[in-house]
Amino acid sequence: VGAVVHWGLGMPWATALLFGAIICATDPVSVLALFKQLGLPKRLYVLVEGESLLNDGTAVVVFRILLGVVMGSAAIQPDALLVSSLREFAFTVFGGLAVGGVIGYLSSKITGYFDDHLLEITLTTIAAYGSFLLAESIHVSPVIAVVVAGIVIGSYGRERGMSPATQVSVNAFWEYAAFVVNSLVFLLIGLEIQITTLAEKLQLVGWAVAGMLVARIVAIYGLTPLSNRFSERVPMAFQHVLFW
Numbered sequence: 001v002g003a004v005v006h007w008g009l010g011m012p013w014a015t016a017l018l019f020g021a022i023i024c025a026t027d028p029v030s031v032l033a034l035f036k037q038l039g040l041p042k043r044l045y046v047l048v049e050g051e052s053l054l055n056d057g058t059a060v061v062v063f064r065i066l067l068g069v070v071m072g073s074a075a076i077q078p079d080a081l082l083v084s085s086l087r088e089f090a091f092t093v094f095g096g097l098a099v100g101g102v103i104g105y106l107s108s109k110i111t112g113y114f115d116d117h118l119l120e121i122t123l124t125t126i127a128a129y130g131s132f133l134l135a136e137s138i139h140v141s142p143v144i145a146v147v148v149a150g151i152v153i154g155s156y157g158r159e160r161g162m163s164p165a166t167q168v169s170v171n172a173f174w175e176y177a178a179f180v181v182n183s184l185v186f187l188l189i190g191l192e193i194q195i196t197t198l199a200e201k202l203q204l205v206g207w208a209v210a211g212m213l214v215a216r217i218v219a220i221y222g223l224t225p226l227s228n229r230f231s232e233r234v235p236m237a238f239q240h241v242l243f244w
Helices: 002-009 013-023 029-038 042-070 078-111 117-137 142-161 164-192 195-200 202-228 236-243
Strands: none
Touching: 002 013, 002 202, 013 042, 013 202, 029 042, 029 164, 042 078, 042 142, 042 236, 078 117, 078 142, 117 142, 117 164, 195 202, 202 236
């Protein structure tokens, strides 16, 4: 993305790369909702959501490094940047995994001591928000922390500490919460967008879209053959969906 924006708009390299780091993290909310409606394969769902989660940790690290470069607080030294970025990436991702795993496990153990669907719904809410706040405070990935906490509670805690009636209540609550939050996200985006500004900056938007398309082509069609050597093959039809 940075290369396309740099070449097409003459944007300085550091700024162009920073822009790429901001917009390259995929947000699959609307896509996953469509997948559910269409009943598409579960593996495609997991691939799209999994890429989004990994992109979160990656984008945070790259953004922090490039922001320092753009603001003049860091010099561009490839060796130092590579080492520091790999170290920070590992800390961000694995730190988020650890925070989410610990909070999810503790919440799962606590929920086994009582059987009250209101208390258990409250506990899951505290676990989700608490894992986000804790991860944010120690500068690891809050999104990964929340997801891992949810996975642990939804698999381990759900089976060992929740009655069937409580499971139904918890599922219904979080399904509704997801619906409300997703609706608010798109509503707020719509309120922020100014059509006149978009029209004035149409050329800039066009180059940004072109950069994203090129980046997705390189990332999906260029790297999937490599991943196919080490894991279950991703069909070409799935690759087309992942690209878009």
